[in-house]
Amino acid sequence: MKKNITINLCGRLFQIDEDAYELLQQYIESLRSYFGRQEGGDEIADDIEARIAELFYELKANGTEAITIEHVKDIITRIGKPEEMAGVSDETGNDSQKTSGHRYDSFRDAAEGVMNNVRARTAGKRLYRNPNDKMLAGVMSGFAAYTNTDPTWWRLGIVLLVLCYGVGILAYIVLAIVLPVAKTPEEQLQMQGKKVTPQALADAVIDEKQPVRQNRGCLGSVLAVIASLFAALFVGIAAIFGFAMLVCLFLVVVSVIIIFTVPGSSHLNMPFDLGYLHLSEMISVQPWVVIVFIAALMLVFLIPLYAVAHMLLSKAGKIQPMGIVQRIFWIVFWVVALGSMVPSLVWIQQNKTMVERVETR
């Protein structure tokens, strides 16, 4: 589901998705800033805007209700980036400059490259997981983008860390949960430490269409095999863990039902023997504590079960993976459940002697 806006382009109304609108706006801005420098630049941009309106109109006539980001991307590739459509006169001017100052240009290019490299290593970058070049969750590739280095070394490093009593596995899982994925073109630019300008955005969007190179070399393919083994192992462990949670939850529910329906059931002969807590007697003394205890105990098992099920389903591509807010919410919720389960259990343990005494008397 996407938010939809109506825009007025050259006196015609169009329904357009919000993300598509943003991309279109960036594209038109980049055109305006590019052509603004030359004579009649505004007119050129206006004409191109009219052309976009015409292409939108065609889409509408062909039964497209709302313009999506894909439509806008197609139109951008069709009309071209500003520097691709540079005027003929510009070209000849550049050529003569190039022949006269060739040595100087190549020196300047090299210097610019070095400067960009330095800037990219230090300036306003953000650490993301890199979705374009990933083996598991793209954590190491994100580190590589952050430091502007080859991801292979990072991957080798984490494999070595895994050999240190599996520290690497834990570190990787924590990072994979904590770090967000660089989804939007803006975030991908920030990941690489490039400036977020309309021009850079338009470039990033168009480059997205081109496939990512997959040749990783010999060491890279060994790492890829290790990574896929870990991925399989991780899914297997998660599935077993989820199943264990399901069994625990089932046992808790069964024992709670037995405790409250069968009178005097203090020993259930079950792995989850809640009978010794005398819950059915305690509920008449302190109902809230018992209710909180039972609810929290169920949640302690239910939340990981839900999380694992969600993860497996999203891995299979059935549903969208959780967003960062959702993840944090469930982690906090689980901690709260655990935090209310433990004290209530301790309280019941301490006070059950009260009802036991009543029983023996």
Next chain:
Amino acid sequence: MNIENAKSQMRKGMLEYCVLLLLKHRPSYATDIIQQLKDAELLVVEGTLYPLLTRLKNDGLLVYQWQESTQGPPRKYYALSPEGEQFLEGLDGAWTELSNTINYLKTITPKLLEAK
């Protein structure tokens, strides 16, 4: 220098002449011109045409008129101005010369050179 680059340089040089030729007999709007240039594989990205049209107009070679359209926004119909027609004649002459030269260069054989 690769062949694609050389080809695209050639096409770029021709583009202006081609646009003027297309407008010689009837006024057209940008999309018409784009379509015909694309059919002739003279255009890679559509956007190339717009700076060119504006430049030709600012140089006084083209004039335009707005026309309402039933399919989409109003259109700018471009036509040659009297100066544009003169300019085109000049280009025609240059083209004939150029194509003669090229044809001549292509038919040159070693024998012909020896004869000179």
